[in-house]
Amino acid sequence: MQALKRPYFWHAIYTRSRAEKRLYQELCSKNIECYLPLKKELRQWSDRSKWVEEPLLRSYLFVKVSEREYYDVINSNFAVRYVTFGGKAVSIPEKQIEALRLFLDDENRKVDLCTDYLETGEVVEVISGPLKGIQGEITQIKGKSRIVIRFDSLGTCVYTDISLDSIKQVQIVMH
Template sequence: MQAIKRPYFWHAIYTRSRAEKRLHQELCSKDIECYLPLQKELRQWSDRTKWVEEPLLRSYLFVKVSEREYYNVINSVFAVRYVTFGGKAVPIPEQQIEALRLFLEDKNRKVDLCSDHLEKGELVEVVAGPLKGIQGEITQIKGKNRIVIRFDSLGTCVYTDISLDTIKQVQPVTH
């Protein structure tokens, strides 16, 4: 009898407060593919300064699961619920997760988060540099050209500076 191949989709899961790393560790130990976007920050205490890795998106973790693993993830002590719309977990496109990984891989690039309502900008693709291949929206934030990845299901955008000579306009896909 041949095993049934189930489709896997990325979903955002809402975690308990400050439990993102613990949930990530637990799910990895269960061989569940997950992604916790981390960013290094310089923290100052009264007696020392130290670089620490902090979650970019507080209280969120991304998991790539099939229907079979879907409930296994939510049964974790550190998981609260999936990010849902209309009672169903919202799938996140693979290319958004990959673009987020590329944003954070470039240690010289400052990545910011904003939950302000940004007007949809022109759809572009990066054609040169470390972000080559990423598609996003071009917009101006604080007077600088930025490329934005919009996570509508989370109500947030991730953005970073981009040079206009490294992008080209792409036509949106119509269904």
């Protein structure tokens, strides 16, 4: 008899304070697929400066689990709880996780985080460059054109500069 294949979904998990990397390591050792978005920052001390990798989203980690691994994650040492809505863990579309990975993989691109409410903008798709294929919203932040990936369940947006000639409008199909 063939084993039943369980569906896997991405979820955000809230971590203990400053324990994102430790939870990531713990979950990887349990063979649970997870993603910790990191950004490089230049830190300045009195005697030196050094590039360090810091979590982009403080106290959050993304996990891709089925029902079987769901409780393994929450029972980990550094996990607090899933990000929920109406008592149920919110699933995050695979496309958003992949777009976030592409944003952060380009070391020449400055990526910022915004927790201010941004007006919903025009939905666009990047048609050229390293972000080709990503869909997001185009908006103006601090006078520059930016593409935004909105994580409503986390109350945050990730954005980066984008050239207007490298995007096209996406037609929204209503059902």
